[in-house]
Amino acid sequence: MTHEPRFLVDRMLGPLTRYLRLLGYDTGSADSLPPGNPKEDTNLLQWAEREERILLTRDRELAGRAGGRGFYIGEKEILDQLAFLKERGLIDLSVRLIRCSICNSLLEDAPEEEIRGADYAPTGERGPTFRWCPSCRRLYWMGSHTDDIIGRIDTLNQRSE
Numbered sequence: 001m002t003h004e005p006r007f008l009v010d011r012m013l014g015p016l017t018r019y020l021r022l023l024g025y026d027t028g029s030a031d032s033l034p035p036g037n038p039k040e041d042t043n044l045l046q047w048a049e050r051e052e053r054i055l056l057t058r059d060r061e062l063a064g065r066a067g068g069r070g071f072y073i074g075e076k077e078i079l080d081q082l083a084f085l086k087e088r089g090l091i092d093l094s095v096r097l098i099r100c101s102i103c104n105s106l107l108e109d110a111p112e113e114e115i116r117g118a119d120y121a122p123t124g125e126r127g128p129t130f131r132w133c134p135s136c137r138r139l140y141w142m143g144s145h146t147d148d149i150i151g152r153i154d155t156l157n158q159r160s161e
């Protein structure tokens with residue numbers, strides 16, 4: 001893979017959006033568009049085209065309209081969806097804490113005052129290394145939102161061995 005793929009995900013696949021971001025992939029979401037637009041499919045196609053994103057959708061017709069840029073995701077379970085993408089060589093299954101799962105911004109080193117101000121952050125001498133979203137000001141660290149996800153992805157990696 002010469003450069004990492006970027007994705008655009010439809011409204012039906014919300015959890016997939018969050019997982020792709022936790023894996024570090026630049027992932028746009030239809031959820032960021034105003035709801036109820038009858039031309040949403042066309043907007044998604046244009047967005048994918050403009051930013052060279054791979055369109056992942058639960059809508060077979062929309063996937064077809066996107067041509068080589070679109071993938072129809074028929075799997076219902078998140079792990080099966082990730083396995084589908086991995087089998088096609090689109091993603092690697094390893095969590096990288098580089099991107100906010102909520103807003104897709106790149107994470108930065110967490111400022112001290114943000115760590116002190118977050119009552120949900122673990123404390124201690126040898127605390128974890130914190131990453132921070134400058135846009136939604138959410139702290140991330142290995143073991144936060146990631147434990148469950150890393151566990152599930154490990155299961156998947158073992159499954160495909």
Ligand SMILES: [Zn+2]
Pocket residue numbers: 100101102103104105133134135136137138
């Ligand atoms: Zn964010």
